[in-house]
Amino acid sequence: MDDIQTMSKESLLDTLSVLDKAERIYETALAKKNAINRQWQQQTNDAADSQYRKRVLEITGIFTLPSIGSLLGAENLFVLLVGFIFVWWINWLVYKLIDRIFKIKPWYHNRYLQKHNTASPSVINQLRTLQGDIAYNQNGLQKLAATVNYPDRYLYNYDPARLFDIVSVGRADSFKEALNVLETDKYHDQMKKTSDLTYQSARQAEMEARAAKGWAMAATFYAANANRR
Structure with missing residues (x-):
């Protein structure tokens, strides 16, 4: 196959579409593995909470x-039952207080997870199968990229699809130009993300300052009314 750096626009689009397809197959297997891991961990956490209760x-x-x-x-039996429930409720409140002081629930939860840190045989088999698929698909993706001199740095995070879009809409006519556009887009994405986070932090700080001012005004108002009484 030709070097991707010297391909015509049509050949470049064809190559990027193949790379995108290969990457999506790899990403799908990876997503399935992560989903199974999350599901197993959630089930284990739920079981730990249930056992603790x-x-x-x-x-x-x-x-x-x-x-x-x-x-x-x-x-009568009703009075006996009500009395028992009341005493049990008092004991439950005392236990919750002890739990909060000595953090018994987190300790029990971690201890349970340590004892049950191995998934069931069916889950392990699924993870092994998917891990094999992931390794196979990743190896195929990397070999495919190597045949056209496609840089590994842009193999993942759906970069082939983004490069395809850049070329297909006429923002670039060569692979080198497409990479420059992609890097510019990524830079702008990062700057926008940073700007959004900065705005959210500043807005939250302003809200907290106004809330503190409002609480102070309310406290002064109530104190003045209390003095009048």
Whole structure:
């Protein structure tokens, strides 16, 4: 195949479309792997939270059991049940306070994740298959790029598609020109992102300053009214 640096516009468009197709196949396999990993991690986190809630109910229930003896003299079953629930609720509040002070929930959560850090066999098989697909597709993408002297730096992040768009709409007639346009676009994208973040930070700071001023005015107003009373 020809060197991409010297290709005609039509050949360049054809080559970029093939590279884009190869990259999308690679990105699709990578996205599937990441999705499975996220799903497994979410399921593990949900299981840890569920187990923790179960343990809290068990612990507070155990601490509530001794109170049954003092409640047996209740007039009827309803009073006994209400009394038991009330004592259990008090124990639950005490436990939540202890939990907040000693951070028991994060400790239990991390301990659970350490014990269950291996996915199920079916998930492991899926990840292994996808990892093989990722390696195969990436190798094919890199070999395809090497045959036309396409730089690896622009193989990912959908750069082939962006270069195709640049050439197809007439913003560039050669690969070198297209790269220059792409770099300019990326620079502008980064500058816009930085500008947006700066604007958001400045706007948030202004809102907080106005809120503080408003709170101070409100406090002064209420203090003045209190003094009048």
